[in-house]
Structures are given as C-alpha cells and as structure tokens.
Amino acid sequence: MKCKDFLKELNEYLDGNIDVQLKTELEEHLQWCHNCFVVCNTTRKTIEIYRDNEVYPLPDPIRDRLQQAIVAKCKHKHDHSS
Numbered sequence: 001m002k003c004k005d006f007l008k009e010l011n012e013y014l015d016g017n018i019d020v021q022l023k024t025e026l027e028e029h030l031q032w033c034h035n036c037f038v039v040c041n042t043t044r045k046t047i048e049i050y051r052d053n054e055v056y057p058l059p060d061p062i063r064d065r066l067q068q069a070i071v072a073k074c075k076h077k078h079d080h081s082s
Ligand SMILES: [Zn+2]
Pocket: 002, 003, 004, 006, 029, 033, 035, 036, 037
C-alpha cells in the first residue's frame, strides 16, 4: 500500500466503514509510515474536535491540506532517496 492509497481510504478507516482486509492493510501501513500515522492522528483529532462542538462534517479544505502535505512529503523523500 502506498501513501496515496492510504489517504484515499483514510476517511473510511476513521469512520470504521471498511472491510477487515482493508483495515489490516491500512494498519500495516501505519506501522512503518510515520507520515501517514501523523496525518491519521491529526485527522482523527480534528474530527473529534468537530464532533465535540457538534459541527460536521470534517471540512474538505482541512482534509485536502493534510493530504497534500503528506503526499508532498512522501514525494520529497523519494526524490532524495536514490
Ligand atoms: Zn504513508
């Protein structure tokens, strides 16, 4: 699983709306990918904050910004890894 795939499923993962197989793959990704781990935690916290305030759903701009940041970071790492 790549970061892009992870981020695509992140919402479903946080909602708990995914099948066990996919959930396992996502959690495996979190084991070694610190970037996605951070994004996952941040997104979850953001969702919780909004839920507490009874504001819903998670605003797209925040999610988009998080996802762009993580994708850019991963790309950057790849560019310099060789
Ligand atoms: Zn990742």
